[in-house]
Amino acid sequence: MNTSSGIPPAPERRFASDNNAAVHPLILESLERANRGHAVAYGDDPWTASAEEAFNELFGQQVSTLMVWNGTGANVLALATLLSPAGAVVCSDASHINVDETGAPERILGAKLIDVPTTQGKITPDQVLNLQHLIGVVHHVQPSVLSLTQSTEWGTMYTPNEIGALCDAAHSMGMKVHLDGARIANATAALGGTQQALKSFTVDAGVDVISFGGAKNGMMYGEAVIYLDPELARSAPYVRKQVTQLPSKVRYISAQFSALLTDDLWIKNARHANEMATLLYGQTVGLAGVTLDGAPEVNSIFPVLPAAHIEALRDWSFFYDWDSHHQQVRWMTAWDTELADIDQFVAGIGHFVG
Template sequence: MSQTPAPEFHTALSSLARPERTLASDNSAGAHPAVVQAFVDCNTGHALAYGADPWTQEALGRFKTIFGDQTESLLVWGGTGANVMALTSLLQAGECVVCSDQAHIAVSETGAPERAMGAKLLLLPSPDGKIRPEQVTALRSMVGNQHSAQPGVLSITQCTEMGAVYSAQEVKALCIEAKKLGMRVHMDGARFANAVAAAGGTLADARAMTVDAGVDVLSFGGTKAGLAFGEAVVYFNPVYAKRAIYVRKQVNQLPSKMRFVAAQFNALLQDDLWIGLGLHSNAMAQRLYEATRHLPGVSYPLAPTSNGLFPILPQAAIAPLAQWCMFWNWEPAIHQVRWLTGWDTTAQDVDRFAAGVAALLQE
C-alpha cells in the first residue's frame, strides 16, 4: 500500500515539531469533552420537539441566572442566523442597521442580513473594529429626513473582528448615544466568552457589558466557545422578544430537536465553563504575543486583549509559515496575518509555533 509522502516545509521549519492545533480559527477546534458527553447523554428516548423538552427549559433558566429574570433566550443553529434573527426582530420599516465597516454582518455573511431584513447596513469606519460614541451622535443629521434610511439599530461586535474588547463603560456610552436617537442596540457576541474573560472573567462582567449597559439583544456565541454547533439569542428587553419566536422560524433558525443544542449549552454554562475556556484561550494568545513580539520582523499594531493576534510579518515568511501551521493572511496589502487561539490550544502548541516563527525569521 502506498503512503502519502510527508509534506515538505521550508528548511528552517522542516526539523521542528509542529503544533498539533492550527492558529486558523477557534471555529477549527472540536467540541469540549463535557459538551460532547452532554450531547450523548441527551440522546435517550423521545422528547417533544421545538424546545418543549427539559434540556431546553434548563438552558433557558441558566441564561436567566446569568443575565436576570427579565431575560428571554432563544436557541438557534448558527452565528449568521443568530445575527439575522436578532436584527430582524429589532428593525422597523424604513430603518437601517449601523455597524462597523469590519463587522462580521457586513463582510463575512454573504449579504444575509440585507437579504433577510430588506434593509441597509450603514458602515462606520473603525480600524480596530470599535465604534465610538461621537460616530453615533453624528447620525442625528439623518433622523427625520424622509430621503434617508433612518438609523434604527446599532450593532456592535464583542470581541471585535480585530480582537479588541469594548469595556462596559464603552458599551454604555454607545447605548446612551444610540437611544438618544431612538435606536436599539444589538451585540454580536460570537466571542462573548473571550470578551467576558478579558473584562475580568465573572458573571458580573457579563452583565455589566450587556444588560446593565443598555444592550437590547445579544447573539451569544456557543460554537467558538466549545460547542459543536448552536448559538443563543438573548433578549434583555422583553418587548423585542415577543416577535422573536416567529422571526426565528421565518429565518430558518428553529431547531426541531432542540434538546441537542440545549444540552450542549447546559454543559458549557455549568460552573461557568464557558468563561474558563475563554480565559484559557486568551491566556494562550497572550503567551504567543510575549514569545514573538520582540522577534525581528514581527510588529504588532495592537497588543492582544482577547484570543486574536494580528501581527505584521515579512512577506516572504507568511506562506511557508502558514503551510507549516495554518493561519490566515488577514490583510495581504500590508502583510498582516491573524493568529487565533481556541479553547483547546495548548502551551506546547504556542511554544512550538513561536519557535517556528523565530527559526524562520532568524535564518
C-alpha cells in the same frame, strides 16, 4: 515528521480560529446525556427549559432565549426582530455582519447596513450621533439598530462605560442596540470573569439583544439569541423560523449550552484561550520578521510578516490573512490551545520567517 529536513513539526492545534477547535469533552458528555429517547421537537423539551433557566440566572433576570444554528443566523434573527420599517443597521466597517456574512443581513433583512469607519473595530458615540441628520428625512434610511461586537473582530474590547455611552447615544435616537457576542465569553473573562462583569457591559450598559456565542468556545455548533427585554422577543419565534434558524432538534443545542454554563465552563474556556494568546504574544513579539502592536486583550493577535514568508508558514500551519495589502495576518487561540502548540508554532516562525 519533517525533522530530518530541519522543518519543525507543525503544532497539532493551529492558530487559524477558535472555531477550528475541537468540542470540549463536557459538551460531548452533555450531548450524550441528551441523546436518550424522544423529546418534543422545536424547543419544547426539558433540555431547552433548563438552558433557558441557566441564561435567566446568568443575566440575573428573566430573559428570552432562542437557540439558533450559527452566529450569522443569530445576528440576522436579532436584527430582523429589532429593525423598524425602512430602518438601517449601524455597524463598524470591520464587523462580521458587514464583512463576513456574505451579505446575509442585507439579503434577508432587506435593509441597509451603515458601516462606519473604525480603526480597531470600535464605534464611538459621536459616530452614532452624527447620523442624526438622517432621521426624519423621507429620502434616507432611518438608523434603527446599532450593532456592536464584543469582543471585536480586531480582538479589542469596549469598556462597560463605552458600551453604556453607545447605548445612550443610540437610545436617544430611538434606536435599539444589538451586541454580536460570538466572543462574549472572551470579553467577560478579560473583564474579570464574573457574572457582574457580564452584566456590566450588557444589562447595566443598556444592550437590548445579544448574539451569545457557543461554537467558538467549546461547543460543537449552536448559538443563542438573548433578548434582555423579553417584550422585544414577541415576534422572534416566528422570525426565527422564517430566517431558517429554528432547528427541529433544539435539545442538542440547549444541552450544549447547559454544559457550557455549568460551573463557569464558558469562562474557563475563554480565559484559557485569552491566556494562550498572551503567551503567544509574549513569545512572538520579539521575533525577527514579526511586527506586533500591543498585547492582546482577548484571544487573537495580528502580526505583520514579511510578504515573502507568509505562504510557507501558512502552508506549514494554516492561519488566515487579516489585511493582505499590508501583510497582516491573524493568529487566534482557542479553549484547547496547549503550551506545546505555542512552542512548536514559535519554532516554525523561527524556521520560516526568521
